[in-house]
Amino acid sequence: MSLLQVDKLGVTYPGQLQPALHQVSLSLARDELLVALGPSGCGKSTLLGVLAGFIAPSQGRVLFAGQPVTAPGVERAVVFQHDALLPWLNVHDNVAFGLKLQGADALTRERIVADTLRLVGLADVAGKRTWQLSGGMRQRVGIARALASRSQVLLLDEPFGALDAFTREQMQQLLLRVWQQSQRGVFLITHDIEEALFLATELVLMSPGPGRIVQRLRPTFNQRYRAGEDVRAIKSDPEFIALRESLLHSLFRQGHEEAA
Amino acid sequence: MSTSPTTLIAVPDSLDTATPVAPADRRWQPQAAHWAALSIASLLLLWWALTASGLIAPLFLPPPQAVLAKFGELLNGGYMDATLPQHLLASLQRMLLALLAAVVVGIPLGIVIGVFPLARHLLDPVIEFYRPLPPLAYLPLIVIWFGIGEASKVLLIFLAILAPVLIATAHGVASVSQLRQQAALSLGASRWQLLRHVILPGALPEIITGVRIGLGAGWSTLVAAELIAATRGLGFMIQSAAQFLVTDVVVLGIIVIALVAFALELGLRRLQQRLTPWHGQHH
């Protein structure tokens, strides 16, 4: 059953001639990890903004559980590249923030927050302020905050884009663990081809001018990782490398068509 | 190895015996406060030298010791029927009353301006009209409209503090990260919760900075405010002394104002550090 359904979505920003998104159709089921891959400016953030309810579609529609999306809602939690965390709260209170806003009772809240902090490996730093943490830790707080809320879908906009390669790889593995255990649908945006291939159960390749989907694939590396294969072994597998190069080639070809 | 006659550079030896480089914090390093003390001490020394050498007559610049003596005299004896503490108290009362009013009016109004563009379009011309005016220019109007009582003096100082508080609050509110607000909305924040839990705390560092700047502006209108039929106050004391060329009282008044203003500024800085410790961190 698909949770999020996007039909022939188009977005044109006021005063722009070219649409930022054109005829984009997608669906995201509860057990899927859908990745949108593309160069910057291809409309990824716009797409996420529409799914989250921050941006109204110009054409087409977005449904969540069959209902049109018209505003932000707790069932669709977002995580941004630069933490949208609250620096005046400590890690625990940041993670509890959504539940507090939603008026959850203290007992439930504490239980969920404690579970979530443990899940993302933040239990030891619960009392720290977010600005005392490293970039990777801050992104964990962002993910934990989105999980602790009553969300059913996580929408992540280049969540690991600002991290160093080593931390990024750790976070990718953490995300797979969280996704598997938390039973949520995940929609993730990235411009990192390896990240997209490694994480996605569904991958859409996007291209700018106007922003649209140009290719869809279903990589299997996510499954292989969950079946116990090592992350480095997967990423250096000839099949992985071949797919990576073919995607890179498509991106470059589109870049040339753009320029032409 | 190092005993070998062919070894020109005895690397292992020099490593063994190398003294570790002392960590920077071990050695005494001058801090900002030391430089400030040096600057003040030099200024005092220059003042003393200029007056002691007779280069400048006491009428134009009294020597430091004369000002100090005047300080002792005014503590109990007083000038113009009030002691120095009484003058100080009168001025402080006006300042704090004006500050309180500016905070109570300026912060909510600044929030409204920051949140609603329409309010900004409407109020911006008003604020930008009066803000650059010298207080002495509109002082006559205030006296005509509100008389020569305490209210007019406080109003003048209030107006000076209000603009920076208002502008800083509006700017702080309007520049709270869009992404942070969107994230809070998707966690279920209502508009009121967004304001209360995201926008206001986010704007707090700038609001406090606005108050600090406002207080400085307030002090700079104190003398103008106390032109209005005052019988007490540091500004009044300085003006009266100036009329009779009692330069040592003038200098003393200036120093007291500077010290009190600086003490308040330090207090506000400490408050800012305590309330918004994330300010200046890169997140």
Ligand SMILES: Nc1ncnc2c1ncn2[C@@H]1O[C@H](COP(=O)(O)OP(=O)(O)O)[C@@H](O)[C@H]1O
């Ligand atoms: N608020 C906006 N107003 C006008 N144009 C915008 C706005 N936001 C994004 N765009 C334009 O829409 C296109 C897609 O942007 P975006 O969705 O941010 O792409 P991506 O996230 O893939 O980098 C870009 O050409 C960008 O300049």
Ligand SMILES: [Mg+2]
């Ligand atoms: Mg983007």
